[in-house]
Amino acid sequence: MRPKKRLSAKEYINGILTGNRVILSRAITVIESNLDSDKKLAREIIHALLPKTGNSIRIGITGVPGVGKSTFIEVFGKHLISKGHKVAILSIDPSSQRSKGSILGDKTRMETLANSEEAYIRPSASGDTLGGVANKTGESMLLCEASGYDVILIETVGVGQSETAVHGLTDFFLLLMLSGAGDELQGIKKGIMEMADMIVINKADGDNIRKSEQAKIQYQNALHIFPESESGWTPVVSTASSTENKGISFIWEKISAYKKLTLKNGYFKKNRNQQKIQWMYNNINEELKRLFYNSEPLKKHLLILEKEIVEGKESPVKGAEIILEEFKRTMFGSKEYK
DSSP states (O other): OOOTTOOOHHHHHHHHHTTOHHHHHHHHHHHHOOOHHHHHHHHHHHHHHGGGOOOSEEEEEEEOTTSOHHHHHHHHHHHHHHTTOOEEEEEEEOBOTTTOOBOOOHHHHTHHHHTOTTEEEEEEEOTTOHHHHHHHHHHHHHHHHHTTOOEEEEEOSSSSTHHHHHHTTOSEEEEEEOSOHHHHHHHSOHHHHHHOSEEEEOOOOGGGHHHHHHHHHHHHHHHTTSOOOTTOOOOEEEEOBTTTTBSHHHHHHHHHHHHHHHHHHSHHHHHHHHHHHHHHHHHHHHHHHHHHHTOHHHHHHHHHHHHHHHTTSSOHHHHHHHHHHHHHHHHHSOSOOO
16 A cells, blocks of 8 residues: 555656656655555656666765765765756665664755755665665666756765675765875775775865875875776876865866766776666565565574574574575475576
């Protein structure tokens, strides 16, 4: 049964296409819902809007804690608006694994940008799966594109596992760092460095200017050890100050140069196509997981198996084998599945 506050698919579609931010927000709520009726409604909305999507540059932004992501995004967003762009910021907040709650505080941290008619900010809880992050955020991104936003910024919670999921959604990946690169290099995973198309040493102002320039050199040296990118782009390292609005225009110039290069050499389209395929597999994985854990017979059997494993009557490996065989019988009606 559909919740009372839901509109029809046509009303959502028309509202999004005319740039109605309230209806856009309500449509994203439908996208994020786990109700079966909302899933059907979401599919209708996305299918109808798909031809109107894809006309943006999608930028992933991440950084170490305390790097000033929100301040940077607000200043960067205002710069883009001054250049005639419409900017959507999709911020993935950490969900509590105990309460399943989320901080969702970016609208208060980016108050000036949030009040701009040319900007849209949507914080979303990351949930308990990386695939879920990619699917829900990706679908929200499509709705924003259909609503006329030509720059999509996806902010992640920090340097961690979700960066891989977000990298799989974006065209350009921006890593924000602080000065003191010697220490910072020890605390950042090589994989995240490899994903970066640009590293920006933020807070390069006041007493930090000299340290930031030193950090810039260290990061440039560190990037030389990585293999050449498939995109043909050489990652850039720069410094910036969000509070003094320094280095912001340079960042956009480099992102624009990246898009021009990758459109010309074919990588931009190839990357987007690969992402679409991965998106399909993410959806398959999420739906299989939902079917598995929402099965009432399996839930009951899992509780029994948990008890037997704790009591030493069954091994974890055998327990997994038993429950998966039961799942196969439930889904395919046969014990033997090949």
